[in-house]
Amino acid sequence: MTDGATDARRISSLAVHRDDVLAAFEARERGREPTVLRVVAPFSGRMRARLHVAHQDAGEDEIHVPPSTFVADPPAFPDVDETEDRLREAGEYDLDRHREAHQRAVERWRERVDERLRDRITLPPATDHEVTVAYLD
DSSP: OOSGGGOGGGOOEEEEEHHHHHHHHHHHHTTOSOEEEEEESSOOSEEEOEEEEOSSOOOTTEEEEOGGGGBSSOOOOOOHHHHHHHHHHTTOOOHHHHHHHHHHHHHHHHHHHHHTBOSEEEOTTTOOOEEEEEEEO
């Protein structure tokens, strides 16, 4: 990406929905689809990054930003088996409690991730071009 409208160095800030970052990061942590935040040319000073399932590498006119790029010191994703173990140890296990307890653990994880969103990121791939990030609600 080195000429005109496809030069990523033209970007100074990204706007992204915080829920898109959280959803993409959660999908990655659960081992689901290769979810990224995609920025599509023509590149200019202020750009939007949108949720995207990347079944192939980024083309010359797009940037795929891994969701972890937006998170400083990401917390570990809650393990469904550990949730089950805690309930069984407490003698409180049943399928509904397990589902509800794990759902609460994921909600707490999402809150911790949200608290750790970065104000600035470096755009991939392996560049030193840093941009500011504006999170949309």
